[in-house]
Amino acid sequence: MTTRRWGALAATAAVALGLAACGSDAGNTGSGGDGGDSGGGSGLKVGIKFDQPGMGLKKGTEYSGMDVDVATYIAKELGTEAGDIQWVQAPSAQRETLISTGQVDIVVATYSITDARKEKVSFAGPYFVAGQDLLVRADDSSVTGPDALDGKKLCSVTGSTSAQNVKEDVPGVQLQEFATYSECLPALANGGVDALTTDDTILAGYASQEEYKGKFKVVGQPFSEERYGVGLKKGDTALCEKVNAAITKMVTDGAWQKAIDDNLGPAGYKPGAGNPPTPDACS
Amino acid sequence: MGEIGDILAKYDVLAAFGMTVYLTVFSAVGALLLGTVLAIMRVSPVGVLRSLGAFYVNTVRNTPLTLILVFCSLGVFFILQLNLEPASSPTFLRDNAIRWAIVGLAAYHAAFVCEALRSGVNTVPAGQAEAARSIGLTFGQSLREVILPQAFRGAIAPLGSVLIALTKNTTVASIVSVSEASALMKVIIENETAGTAVFLVFAIGFVVLTLPVGMLFTTLSRRLAVKR
Numbered sequence: 001m002t003t004r005r006w007g008a009l010a011a012t013a014a015v016a017l018g019l020a021a022c023g024s025d026a027g028n029t030g031s032g033g034d035g036g037d038s039g040g041g042s043g044l045k046v047g048i049k050f051d052q053p054g055m056g057l058k059k060g061t062e063y064s065g066m067d068v069d070v071a072t073y074i075a076k077e078l079g080t081e082a083g084d085i086q087w088v089q090a091p092s093a094q095r096e097t098l099i100s101t102g103q104v105d106i107v108v109a110t111y112s113i114t115d116a117r118k119e120k121v122s123f124a125g126p127y128f129v130a131g132q133d134l135l136v137r138a139d140d141s142s143v144t145g146p147d148a149l150d151g152k153k154l155c156s157v158t159g160s161t162s163a164q165n166v167k168e169d170v171p172g173v174q175l176q177e178f179a180t181y182s183e184c185l186p187a188l189a190n191g192g193v194d195a196l197t198t199d200d201t202i203l204a205g206y207a208s209q210e211e212y213k214g215k216f217k218v219v220g221q222p223f224s225e226e227r228y229g230v231g232l233k234k235g236d237t238a239l240c241e242k243v244n245a246a247i248t249k250m251v252t253d254g255a256w257q258k259a260i261d262d263n264l265g266p267a268g269y270k271p272g273a274g275n276p277p278t279p280d281a282c283s
Numbered sequence: 284m285g286e287i288g289d290i291l292a293k294y295d296v297l298a299a300f301g302m303t304v305y306l307t308v309f310s311a312v313g314a315l316l317l318g319t320v321l322a323i324m325r326v327s328p329v330g331v332l333r334s335l336g337a338f339y340v341n342t343v344r345n346t347p348l349t350l351i352l353v354f355c356s357l358g359v360f361f362i363l364q365l366n367l368e369p370a371s372s373p374t375f376l377r378d379n380a381i382r383w384a385i386v387g388l389a390a391y392h393a394a395f396v397c398e399a400l401r402s403g404v405n406t407v408p409a410g411q412a413e414a415a416r417s418i419g420l421t422f423g424q425s426l427r428e429v430i431l432p433q434a435f436r437g438a439i440a441p442l443g444s445v446l447i448a449l450t451k452n453t454t455v456a457s458i459v460s461v462s463e464a465s466a467l468m469k470v471i472i473e474n475e476t477a478g479t480a481v482f483l484v485f486a487i488g489f490v491v492l493t494l495p496v497g498m499l500f501t502t503l504s505r506r507l508a509v510k511r
Contacts, residue, residue: 093469096476120476153376159469174376177466179458183357193359193376254379 044080046071047098047107047231051180054205054263055110059235063087066201068113069259070127070250071108074230079247092160096120099231106243107231110199112161113280122236123229124243124282126283127250129274131222132162132199135207137188138217143195149173155184156191162198165224181206189215199226222272229280240282251276286480290471299467300488306463307492310434313389313447318396319431325397326404326430327511336397344394348387348455355387356380357460371461380460395445403438404430404478406509435502436507443500446495 018102048067056067072082074144090109091137098104099121110130113123135257136143156163158177166173177195178184184196185206196203200222209217230243250256258275260269290296324336343351359365360383367382368375407430415425435442457466468485493506 079399095474116474117476121480151373154315158460158466159471159473161473164474172373174374175460177374177457177460177462180359183353186357186362190362192364 008268019217043086044075044078044106045086045088045104047088047109047111048100049091049102050089051182052110052202053207053209055201056087056108058087063207066128066259066263067108068192069263070230071106071256073250073255074106074108074243074246074261076243077249078236079198085191095231097161098181099233102233104214105232106239109231110202110226111229111231112226113136113229117231120234122232122282123280124232124240124241125229125279126227126277127230127247127279128201128228129258129272129277130198130201130226130228131272132165132224132226133203133222134219135196135203135216136219137191138215140194143219145219146170149195152195153193154198156198157181157184157185161196162224163179166197185212185216195219198271200269201264204264208264208266208269218269222251227274227275227277237282244279244282247279285475287364287461287484290475290480290484294467295472296464296467296484296488298490299462299464302381302461302463303450304454306381306388306456306461307446309385310354310388310453311391311449313385314445314449315442317389317393318400320405321393321428322400322434323431325401326426339372340394343391344398344505346359347488348391348452349458351391352384352387352455352459355383359383366448376460384453384456384459384461387459388449388456392445392452393496394407396442398439398452399445400434402435402441403436406437408511409434433509436509439500439504439507443497443504447496450493450496451489 002219048063048065048071050058054065054163056065057063068087072085075085076082088098088104090104090107092109095107095109095111098118099107106124107121108127110124110129111117113126117123134143134146134149142148146166146169149166151174153176154166155172155176155178156166158179160177163175163177167175175189176184178187180197181198181202184193187193188196189212196206198217202218203218206212207218230247231245232239247256250259260271308334321336321339324332325340327333327336360367360379366375366379367386368378372378398441411429412425415429416422448469453463454465456463459471464485468481
């Protein structure tokens with residue numbers, strides 16, 4: 001047993017503890033949001049991810065990421081100053097529920113527009129087009145795209161669309177599914193898995209994290225199209241029009257490009273084809 | 284309720300619950316064995332064993348199951364690289380995930396089995412142990428022939444509760460890559476969005492699994508308890 005392994009083990013324990021902390025954090029946030037609501041503030045309630053560096057990340061009381069910047073811009077256009085926004089954690093599985101029960105006004109949380117989701121909520125946007133890609137160790141040149149995954153070990157999140165896509169296209173791949181992408185990273189660094197798959201934006205965010213800088217690279221061959229939209233209450237076309245106008249304005253006045261450069265630039269990320277997108281018509 | 288029909292037609296719900304049952308059965312056997320050993324340690328006349336048993340129970344019982352399973356998967360399997368299936372296997376990750384999840388679940392629930400059994404030991408009057416020792420039985424013999432058989436019969440009801448808790452706790456294994464019921468639920472929520480139908484399918488699934496177990500153990504505890 002080498003010292004390095006024990007060190008890595010200690011790091012894992014820290015990750016696991018962090019997970020536990022996240023769990024309790026989520027509970028606090030829910031009640032905190034409710035409390036703020038009864039205060040009668042006019043603040044917009046925005047659902048974001050709290051655990052995705054580069055897109056939506058909560059560090060202490062600070063929120064950062066592309067989704068946060070987009071949401072802040074939209075909120076300003078809707079008449080809510082940045083300080084008055086109530087941020088609510090919106091994990092993937094709870095996004096529809098949060099919207100339909102009115103716990104949030106809009107959701108800006110790497111929320112891909114799909115037909116199944118359109119039956120429950122309405123979307124404004126898209127404000128960004130991402131694609132599914134692979135993250136590999138910087139010194140690994142054997143994984144060049146999804147076709148090279150046969151017989152390799154791939155990490156993703158339980159139930160995610162990314163994992164399902166690969167399982168269908170490359171049956172020979174061995175899939176490890178954790179609760180969050182954060183747990184995939186130590187396994188990838190350690191050689192336990194060969195690649196991590198999800199949207200390239202999220203991968204770029206992880207690759208540019210301080211502790212993993214230079215260790216990982218994004219393969220850069222997107223093999224799907226994820227159109228990130230702003231989730232709204234179903235049928236709220238008035239709000240949808242306003243959000244679309246805000247997105248269009250954000251693209252034309254340069255704030256959109258700045259948000260990408262600020263949040264995903266450090267990883268050398270360049271937006272793929274279809275960006276900047278034109279928002280769909282509201283229905 | 285056409286939505287429920289759609290879900291059942293489109294997804295292999297039965298296979299997912301099959302994995303839940305598989306995890307439950309193997310973890311239950313492991314937990315029963317380890318829990319019995321722990322219970323014996325905790326009632327043994329050797330001080331060191333008693334302290335060790337108490338330490339294990341207090342540590343494991345008060346650690347979140349999520350933490351234990353993530354530790355088994357990420358810590359022991361991925362970082363210490365202890366494999367329960369040869370690396371050449373085409374289902375290397377899948378089998379290791381299932382086996383390490385069983386180890387984690389068994390280790391966690393053994394603490395509860397131990398305490399259930401210890402409560403069973405407490406139902407045996409002290410006079411029985413004294414009588415067993417006075418006719419010349421050793422500690423091991425009196426435990427095997429006199430105390431434990433009665434303790435198990437007295438502990439059936441709490442053991443049933445542990446088994447029901449274990450059945451439901453297997454859902455935590457979805458976060459370490461075991462495709463059991465709650466992992467399929469996450470897939471369905473991702474594809475179809477969350478709805479009452481999804482909730483109902485899985486809630487009913489678990490009730491179907493746990494309700495008969497509860498009824499069986501209640502009946503058993505009534506029929507098998509030592510009449511005093």
